[in-house]
Amino acid sequence: MSGVEFVPLSLTPLLIGVFSAVACALPGNFLLLRRQALIGDAISHVVLPGIVVAFLVTGVVTAWPTMIGAALASLVAVVMIEAVRRLGRIEPGAAMGLTFTAMFAGGVLLLEQSDTSGVHLDVEHALYGNLEALIWLDAVGWESLLDPVALAGLPDELLRIALTLVAVGVFLWVCWRPLKLSTFDEAFAQTLGMRTSWIGLALVVVAAIAAVAAFDAVGSIIVIAMFICPPAAARLMTNRLEIQITWSVVFAVLSAVLGYILAGYGPLWLGLDNAVSAAGMIATVSGLILAACALWAPCRMRSGAPAQ
Amino acid sequence: MIWDALTLQLGYNATLVTIGACFLGVAAGVTGTFLYLRKRALVSDAISHATLPGVGLAFMAMVALGGDGRNLPGLLFGSAVSAGLGLLCVNWLTRRTRLAEDAAIGAVLSVFFGFGIVLLTVIQNMSAGRAAGLEGFLLGSTAGMLWNDAMVIAGGGVLTLVLVMILRRPMSHVAFDPEFAASSGVNVARIDLAIMGLAMAVTVVGLKIVGLILIVAMLIIPPVTARFWTNRTDLMVLISGTCGGIAAWVGAALSASAPSLPTGPIIVLVSFAMFAVSLFLAPNRGVLAAILRHRRFQRRVHLRQGLLALAQGQPIYEAFTLRLLKRAGLALSDGVATEAGKARAAKALRDEKRWELVRADPLFESAAALYDGLREIETVLTGDQIDEIDNRIGGPKGVMS
Numbered sequence: 001m002s003g004v005e006f007v008p009l010s011l012t013p014l015l016i017g018v019f020s021a022v023a024c025a026l027p028g029n030f031l032l033l034r035r036q037a038l039i040g041d042a043i044s045h046v047v048l049p050g051i052v053v054a055f056l057v058t059g060v061v062t063a064w065p066t067m068i069g070a071a072l073a074s075l076v077a078v079v080m081i082e083a084v085r086r087l088g089r090i091e092p093g094a095a096m097g098l099t100f101t102a103m104f105a106g107g108v109l110l111l112e113q114s115d116t117s118g119v120h121l122d123v124e125h126a127l128y129g130n131l132e133a134l135i136w137l138d139a140v141g142w143e144s145l146l147d148p149v150a151l152a153g154l155p156d157e158l159l160r161i162a163l164t165l166v167a168v169g170v171f172l173w174v175c176w177r178p179l180k181l182s183t184f185d186e187a188f189a190q191t192l193g194m195r196t197s198w199i200g201l202a203l204v205v206v207a208a209i210a211a212v213a214a215f216d217a218v219g220s221i222i223v224i225a226m227f228i229c230p231p232a233a234a235r236l237m238t239n240r241l242e243i244q245i246t247w248s249v250v251f252a253v254l255s256a257v258l259g260y261i262l263a264g265y266g267p268l269w270l271g272l273d274n275a276v277s278a279a280g281m282i283a284t285v286s287g288l289i290l291a292a293c294a295l296w297a298p299c300r301m302r303s304g305a306p307a308q
Numbered sequence: 309m310i311w312d313a314l315t316l317q318l319g320y321n322a323t324l325v326t327i328g329a330c331f332l333g334v335a336a337g338v339t340g341t342f343l344y345l346r347k348r349a350l351v352s353d354a355i356s357h358a359t360l361p362g363v364g365l366a367f368m369a370m371v372a373l374g375g376d377g378r379n380l381p382g383l384l385f386g387s388a389v390s391a392g393l394g395l396l397c398v399n400w401l402t403r404r405t406r407l408a409e410d411a412a413i414g415a416v417l418s419v420f421f422g423f424g425i426v427l428l429t430v431i432q433n434m435s436a437g438r439a440a441g442l443e444g445f446l447l448g449s450t451a452g453m454l455w456n457d458a459m460v461i462a463g464g465g466v467l468t469l470v471l472v473m474i475l476r477r478p479m480s481h482v483a484f485d486p487e488f489a490a491s492s493g494v495n496v497a498r499i500d501l502a503i504m505g506l507a508m509a510v511t512v513v514g515l516k517i518v519g520l521i522l523i524v525a526m527l528i529i530p531p532v533t534a535r536f537w538t539n540r541t542d543l544m545v546l547i548s549g550t551c552g553g554i555a556a557w558v559g560a561a562l563s564a565s566a567p568s569l570p571t572g573p574i575i576v577l578v579s580f581a582m583f584a585v586s587l588f589l590a591p592n593r594g595v596l597a598a599i600l601r602h603r604r605f606q607r608r609v610h611l612r613q614g615l616l617a618l619a620q621g622q623p624i625y626e627a628f629t630l631r632l633l634k635r636a637g638l639a640l641s642d643g644v645a646t647e648a649g650k651a652r653a654a655k656a657l658r659d660e661k662r663w664e665l666v667r668a669d670p671l672f673e674s675a676a677a678l679y680d681g682l683r684e685i686e687t688v689l690t691g692d693q694i695d696e697i698d699n700r701i702g703g704p705k706g707v708m709s
Binding site for chain 1: 344347348349350352353400401404405406407408410411413414415417418419420421422423424425426428429430433434446447521522524525528529531532535536568569570572573574576577580583587593595598
């Protein structure tokens, strides 16, 4: 395919998809090992009321109020889950389900009650995202990558998700040892004097930031899928954390690229006219990767030894 | 208007929807109790999201066969098949691989849902306009529901409820004590499957009313609410079913009474309000009860410490202790004991000495185990035993020079 067509139409959505997938998959590895995989699910549901409240307060749907609202909502959700669990002595799964459904219901109700006809804000958009629409209109081909005027017209989402990815990477790099220790042996980490509860909270906050930034660009369904599927598939490949994270990044990139291509061009190959949802297809591809790993990966069994 | 809705006077369809929702709420509350007690509440989340591809495929199949794509029984059948498939995937991933159940739930949920969305966009492209009804399954929509559809939902709700009632006994056995249930001849795996199957039935029937994102709330919130009020399985089933029924009834009626009040979210929020009330006000497990219990304990500790201080002639600086003693008429505001205070203080000091002997003597081991610094010794030992201890302590002794 020529750069004239590819760069303006597909390069930015593809990059945004890849960055979102990796930014979610990285913290997802630790959440998976800590049995908190569904935090991503909960966060991606409660983002909706956050966005709606941000809209009601500011009256606009622009990036920063939206992201701040979403981040506050996920913080409220984490606190509320903890509060329900402790105060009511409810098992964590039920506390989580209760919190995110109630907050999501509140968000939908607020959305229906408020006048949002003039702006682009609806539940479907929040779920599917709008990856295909993030095109780079100023580009005319590969040479635009070196053209400062055209670069200024890049979608803001690309910059935000790239920064988020860097932030997530830096967090993992800085907190690598405490994170790894407290994930695998919390008691030992505590005897070394680490504040394991703070580390856990920091991880959830980083996951929430990644989720909110990715959500802004690609919708909640990719967020949930990327938090869980690539790390889970990577978990079946190896017993070493470093290798697992490498695999999860590979799987995340693979799902994003393959999913985007299949969604954009798959229907054309099948003789249909229109593309299908890229977000949904990326999630589907990640699921297929996980299924393949669950069937054939070397460390898929519980004993941990490679299957003979 | 709201009263009309609550008493079922808003027209035939609204009435059917309200009644159907109520049956569904009861069935969901009862089924959810067993899910909750088995600690598998979030499996329902995977089930509900896994219905979406089934809805899409059923629509495409019915259109391909030349029928009306929006035929509700057909769509529900499709959703049941794919939900069952999702459930099997969760079970398979948990059993056959090293992944924990939460990861399996999340994976199935997101992948099935993503695939469902792909199918929805395919449907949108293949027949623009005709598929408009399918988005209603995400968040539920009761507006403009056909009479046939309302009947399907009401009938499904009743059927699920009947099934739950029939299977109630073995399910509560398994939920409460799986080992005992297995040893008394119940097939635990099969009953587990039945619980999941019922959760699936509730999900499928509720799709049209509540929508697949929020249907899990009907399975999770009522049992959590019920858990605050009782420690007995059968009572919990009853309370949870009632809560679910009331929430669905009030929610469906409220949403029928005014525009732009979507049914699903209203039902969930009513349910959540009942939970919040229970969290704070329930006896024993509620937050208020816990605070009161804590305050009572605090008062007893302060009073006891104050009495011991009085008996030993030490000054009391602690304001709360002093206030408690004054209120009980045991001390004056300057911290000097009244007559009653002196008597109580002497008794407290003597009890302390008695406990000291009891705890030192192996003969009283079982009584000593009950010592917590506050317990009255008369509630633990008989009069004879106390006399015996008093003999050992002996009477007051003069101070030798």
